[in-house]
Amino acid sequence: MADDYSKVLLDESEMPTQWYNVIPDLPEPPPPPLHPGTHEPIGPDDLAPLFPMALIMQEVSTDSYIDIPGEVLDIYRLWRPTPLLRARRLEKALDTPARIFLKYEGGSPAGSHKPNTAVPQAFYNSQEGVTRLTTETGAGQWGSALAFATAQYGIECEVWQVRASYDQKPYRKTMMEIWGATVHPSPSNLTEAGRAVLAADPDSPGSLGIAISEAVEQAAPREDTRYALGSVLNHVLLHQTIIGEEALLQLAKVDETPDLLVGCTGGGSNFGGLSFPFLREKLAGRMNPTIRCVEPASCPSLTRGEYRYDFGDTGQLTPLVKMHTLGHTFVPDPIHAGGLRYHGMSPLISHIYELGLIEAESIHQTECFAAGLQFARSEGIVPAPEPTHAIAATIREALRCRESGEEKVILTALCGHGHLDLASYEQYLAGELVDYDYPEEKIAAAMAQVPVLS
């Protein structure tokens, strides 16, 4: 391959056909989820009202590799393999000797990495006779991914979208409707959970926690309906590993080995998807990259949270999972990276962080938007607010390399485009975007609500 390439492509025939499960390769397994009532480890049957058995088996699998079904590969091929970009113009603008690579997932129909798991989730549900899926969505990335995926298998899709986002971002709703989904503002009067909230506050702007409760309530009792989650869980991260597996092949094509991996973390699926295959290589001694999470300063679960058993949702409907948490009642400040506004972190990533295999930093949003703007002006693509965190951390490192002269190879994930987030850039350009203080007091208050296990 010539040395002046701008991107590294894979042919469809080179697309990986297995997902990678990092758990068997870890020095110790992650702690189990616990039943919220008994505090005993939960089993597959406890999850059966919510998920199809194939996904539950993936959630607890100890196999290192799981075959991607042909019916899923067929849909993946609509946009996969995705390109690995070399950010030569950004490198030049930064005058850095670092070599910057970005795995770009924004070319998917929904515009982010989310369809990587939405498609197999819809597939396995359809295989087990499920005809309706419910989910929640905040900013709308996950809801649109699931709407696209369910359209491929003829499954109905009902999305509870946080009211504030439903009102402020009507175009995400339209996108979901284009793919045939039904979208409800949450809280809605369709569920007990929603009606209870509306009775107390008819003008409630909603929250992800409330929306989860509504979607779960609609799924659990009906035999034809299941629930789908877009991040956090093991099987979701598993599906996302196709990102890292492709990136490994692409870097090998240009004879590069990463010195640093950087990924933004909300629930952790984009970060896990990019980094786990490289972590495998690191654990096997075949390469030794630093692997770094970047989270928003307003929602710093890894850098400021505690590693404790806590609920995944505000409504306390989920099992207790051991993770870095700011407390399940923590409500992050209204930063624009809606996909990173989650009080907890994937239990699997939390565990790996505790093992000392990865590190984390947090960044304020104005630095992230400045990085996004510099990226757009040099490389063309307008990034979504979430990956601007990864880009900001990448720029920090590239500037350190300018000082030190190190020719580091940096790999990051550009997990989505910002075409439906332009209002946030407008605010940034108008100088109206603010940074919030680190939410120490709010964290302390929310942590006081976390259950204490005997």
Place this chain on the structure above:
Amino acid sequence: MADDYSKVLLDESEMPTQWYNVIPDLPEPPPPPLHPGTHEPIGPDDLAPLFPMALIMQEVSTDSYIDIPGEVLDIYRLWRPTPLLRARRLEKALDTPARIFLKYEGGSPAGSHKPNTAVPQAFYNSQEGVTRLTTETGAGQWGSALAFATAQYGIECEVWQVRASYDQKPYRKTMMEIWGATVHPSPSNLTEAGRAVLAADPDSPGSLGIAISEAVEQAAPREDTRYALGSVLNHVLLHQTIIGEEALLQLAKVDETPDLLVGCTGGGSNFGGLSFPFLREKLAGRMNPTIRCVEPASCPSLTRGEYRYDFGDTGQLTPLVKMHTLGHTFVPDPIHAGGLRYHGMSPLISHIYELGLIEAESIHQTECFAAGLQFARSEGIVPAPEPTHAIAATIREALRCRESGEEKVILTALCGHGHLDLASYEQYLAGELVDYDYPEEKIAAAMAQVPVLS
């Protein structure tokens, strides 16, 4: 290559390095543009206040191929070569034996094919010392493409955006500003043309014709400033031929020869870019595809216009060009495919149409949106309103093939995504989108204003 591919990719090393000029291969050359005062053919010097000499030379070139400068190829590689998609899931949904291919240009930074010409236009201007470019934009596709391109060469960019669109589609403006452009609503009080309109009507919603006048007025007198146009002209169509050249290589990779090419036409640059390399093959007897333009029923320049000398703009500032026109004062009904709302047609495409080498049909917008929705649900990508015309015509043909049993190979251009056009889908989904009658009376009135040449 396996037979179950979903898309055909080219490596960067396979990207064409020359644009194709169809003019020398035509049985006769197109009629020259005329000076609006003297009605004599204009020469290069007449255009020098508006365009750099390199582009003027391309406008009148009789060379069959023109090398793409390395500095332009460098930027093209940010998103090119673009994928050729095989619409297998749409074929299945239509139960058609036709094989449908789409050349997808929506992966460019601006989301359409427009950067293919914006980049070389910015480059040649920068080579000749131009430090500022002005242009107009309606829906905003062209303005954002030029904003992206000028950011790559450090040129200032000023865009006059039609007021109605400026107010209704703030996100396109934001996109232009992200790339550093300055955007004015048109009519503005920055130009004589704008002030005259505002004096007569302070609430004027503007028009493309007015915006062109403002951009031209700002460019012509200043040595450091030139004007850029996003369609219609020969050099613009020339730059777009990289679309068709790539598609030729990609179809050859899967051993396919098109029976039908379909492209939507507004000013003609997307259609010309896709079809001219195939027209070369047709003229040389190497293949024999039918080549079909699709235009909106509300702006049917080829199917209902006259082939006459007319002005390119409402304000009568441009040369007279021989083209299919509805009259330069014709204002199309407010359909959502803003990029197709032009009263005329590229003189080069008009000439080729008169030669009988291509054909044309027109389609109403609700049929187009229905086609766009069917496409999004089967193939994932949400198309911009403009290419839904090409998709609707493709579906018409595929359904004819279902009746006849013909295994036609259909090639079309998916020239942009619809992420910034979701409001129009929302209207369609709500059943609020209307079709307009064929504008016979409006055409007759506007044609009465077309100058009669002696």
